[in-house]
Amino acid sequence: MALRVALPLVGAVFFLAAAAVVASNEEGDALYALRTRLSDPDGMLQSWDPTLVNPCTWFHVTCDHASRVVRLDLGNSNVSGSIGPELGRLVNLQYLELYRNNLNGEIPNELGNLKNLISLDLYANKLTGTIPKSLSKLNSLRFMRLNNNKLAGSIPRELAKLSNLKVIDLSHNDLCGTIPVDGPFSAFPLQSFENNSRLNGPELQGLVPYDFGC
Template sequence: MEMALVSAGAVALLVVLLAAPARASNEEGDALYALRTRLLDPNGVLQSWDPTLVNPCTWFHVTCDHASRVVRLDLGNSNISGSIGPELGRLVNLQYLELYRNNLDGEIPKELGNLKNLISLDLYANKLTGTIPKSLSKLSSLRFMRLNNNKLAGSIPRELAKLSNLKVIDLSNNDICGTIPVDGPFSTFPLRSFENNSRLNGPELQGLVPYDFGC
């Protein structure tokens, strides 16, 4: 009887150990499926997103690395609508977030600041509102940030000047106000990156405390 109990316990432990990796590898799938539940998808581009699979690496528009970690989400120009939601902040290995030219609305989640490996953030040509989250200043690997052609308001967070790897920014065609930072990478960005924001008052003056006129 004692041997039977030991064997049963060993079997139970083995089942738990075998199940753990599969569950861990599905964390990113859970996050992506939570996104899917927020979206309207009239063209069926997300119909391959099956939450019963071990991980989402077989889903269309999702790219994984050799370790089955999601590194790219390509849903640009897909005619989807709805909100982005905070769950994308759980895709901590993501390098490319491509959601441009859709009908997405609502605010940019502050949780996107958790995507420390993100290289490209392309949310342009949607209907996004609210302000640019200060948390995006934590994206130390970011090289491309394109938020143009939305309905974003508020000032440009000065914290974004800490993004030393940022090569391209486009905030044009929004409702951004205040002044344009001049520190860090902002010293290299052309003014066309900020055009068609009627309440934006041009670059800050060197040596003066920034003041957000009109915000």
């Protein structure tokens, strides 16, 4: 009888362990895809070895108890290149720290898949294009800092749905139109949007938003 009880338990443990390995392998593949996109003159990514079972031993990568990647911290690492859509596969990620580098290209729409993301720090790079509307799906997001880039276009009104957002910084870009006033935007200081020469200030309450100059 004891053997009959133990076998299902062993099977369950094995299944959970195998599932964790599969998940970590997928996350390792996503991170290594990012690695191939980046120029790394200071060797910050030299530990990113795709032959390892999972990426939890790589520098600048933090995992939880189940070997799932929850933090990627490459802030101020002197890397350059594009971000790429692969990061959207890191569905357990909570902190994405890529600030103060030389990253270029657009912010991938796929970052909207990171439903557990708490902090998105892409500031002080050379990112272009628009702010993806898909970021409005990040319901856990509390901090969004995209300042000091070359982002253009209007501020997506969909971002007003981010009820947990406490800090936003879109300053020092080339954004245009008006600033939303709904949801968390009602509490953000104007300093969060300064030095966007084509941004025309907050929307007037009760009026349909109009993106002047966009």
